[in-house]
Amino acid sequence: MSQDDIRQISDALLYALLDNPYESLILIDAAGIVRFVSHANESVRGVSAQSAVGRHISEVSPDSELPRIIRTGKAEIGHSLVLRDRERIVARIPLTRDGQVIGAAGKLLLSSPEKVKALYQRIESLEKQLDYYKSAYKQIYGSRFTFDNIIGQSRKLQEAKALALKAAQNDSSVIILGESGTGKEMFAHAIHMAGPRAGRNFIRINCGAIPGELFESELFGYEPGAFTGARRQGAAGKIELGHKGTVFLDEISEMPLRMQVKLLRVLxxxxxxxxxxxxxxxxxxxxxxxxxxxxxxxxxxxxFRLDLFYRLNVMLIRLPALRTIPEDIPLIFNAILADLCRAGGRSVVEVRPDALAALCAYHWPGNVRELRNVAERALVVADGRQIDRRDLPGAVRGAAATEDGAPQAAQPLKAVLETAERESIVTALRQTDGNKAKAAALLGIHRTGLYQKMHKYQLL
Known part of the structure; x- marks a missing residue:
């Protein structure tokens, strides 16, 4: 707005703006002399406008901070002020012309304690919402596990942990190899948390769960209007979200060849x-x-591209299958039970020797993920504060019976069928080197049905 425009505004309009009943305003000039006091300010400060105008601000309000605003030329917005035993929120604003401070304005933003209280409550509510969204964001993009969460004393597991700790100290690319359920993601979390990028985003990308046509947009993001159905504001890709952090590509073998080329260029x-x-x-x-x-x-x-393999395979960590480290099974099983009991708010249960023997004899095609499933089931089935062999699934009990020569007890038909179905899926995946399309064809079911059953039996 130009000076001519300002001159055209009538005096009545300007006065109505300055003396509106919703704000308590006081104006002083560069010398600190009060030049205007709104009628709303009279009731707040207890001084009439007529007696205040023409006097120095220190006489009207000895504690006023407006002279400091004239000296510094800096505004102060949202500060609290106590007037007549009531807390107020005030704004102090320097008034300038041609770069020179010619005065200052003091304005009460909230003149009643009820409004101040409502503001504080609103701020507190917003802070709680912010904390909630920070927590949710951390759950999605944060890291959850450290090396302390990896349980086991076997030589194979300790060697894998030692190599992973070395990998954590630098930024070299790492490939983690291991059967489903051996804890590959947990190791990835631990490497991130032990390295210089701890505290930054940990972005997990399951390459086996992304439809081929969405791969590029998921990894690299898209600009507004890039394709039909795209968000109007565009979206950042998962790799972009990993800036300054770690990007974990789970099931990297499932990445289509054309995306392998683009990923190589990005790396x-x-x-x-x-x-x-x-x-x-x-x-x-x-x-x-x-x-x-x-x-x-x-x-x-x-x-799979050889050049991408070399780019990813700077350090290779092989995780042992659970059946190859039977000495760790009791430790891991008890740690899982303790975690489940703590989450459920119940006392930690004891595992009887016959149950531990059965656990150690079983071959665990689903590895630690299957062991956790068995632990959850045993907690539900067990009577009292002990888990014995009868509380374990039939397949686990049957393995122990084969080992010690004891007769195998009759099992419910549903449990037998589910055990057989699970074993067939595991066998098919092994025979096809984990290729889900080929495994589904071998089993005579659709790939979607295979995914559903793998989810049911926790084989993903």
């Missing part, structure tokens, strides 16, 4: 370009990948 240049163009974004991230597949075999078959 080489550390630059991401969203679908639909836009400015290339320089991204600083650490990559950790995992798979249960034999990548070298896939390279020979032409389903």
């Amino acid at each position: 080489q240049d550390k630059v991401v370009e969203r679908i639909g163009g836009g400015k290339p974004r320089q991204i600083d991230f650490r990559i950790i990948s995992a798979t249960h597949q034999d990548l070298e075999s896939m390279i020979r078959q032409g389903t």
Whole structure:
């Protein structure tokens, strides 16, 4: 607004603005002399406008901070002030012309304690909401496990942990190999938490769960209007969200070949370009990948790129299957039970020797994930504060019976069928090296049905 426009505003309008009943306003000039006091301010300060105008502000309000505003030229918004035994929220604003301070304005933003209280309650509510969303964000993009969460004293597991600790001290790419359920993601979390990027985002990408047509937008993001159905404001990709943090590519073997080429370029240049163009974004991230597949075999078959393998495979960590470390099974089982009891608010239960013997004799095709499933079931089935062999699934009890020669007890037909179905799925996945499409064909079911059953039996 120009000076001419201001001159055209009538005196009546300007006075109505300054003396409105919703604000308590006081104006002083550069010398600290009061030039205007609104009628709303009279009731707050207990001084009439007529007696205040023309006097120095220190005479009207000895504790006024307006002279400091004139000296510093800096505004103070949202400060609290006690007037006549009531807390107020005040704004102190310097008034300038041609770069020079010519006065200052004091304005009460909230003149009643009820409004101040309501503001504080609103701020407290917003802080709680912010804490909630921070917590939710951390659950999605935060890291949950450290090396302390990895239980076991066997030589194989200790060697894997020692190598992972070394990997955590630098930014080199890591591949974690192991059967489903051996704790590949837990190791990835632990490496992130023990390294220099701890506290930053940990972005998990399950390559086996992303439809092929959505792979590029999930990883690299897209600009507004890049394709039909895209958000109007666009979206950042998962790799972009991992800036300064760690990107964990789980089931890297499931990544389509065309995406392997684009991922290789991103790993080489550390630059991401969203679908639909836009400015290339320089991204600083650490990559950790995992798979249960034999990548070298896939390279020979032409389903995985050799150059990408070299880029990912700076450090390789192999995790032992649970059946190869039976000495760790009692430790891991008891740790899982303690965690479940703590979460459920119940006393820790004791595991009887016959149950431990059965657990150690079983071959655990689902590894630690299956062991946790058995622990949850045993807690539900067990009577009292002990878990014995009868509280374990029939397949686990049957393994122990085979070992010690005792007759196997009759089992419910449903349990037998479920056990057989689970074993068939595990066998098919092994025979096809984890290729879910081939395993589904071998089993005579649709791939979607296989995913549903794998989820049911916790084989994903």
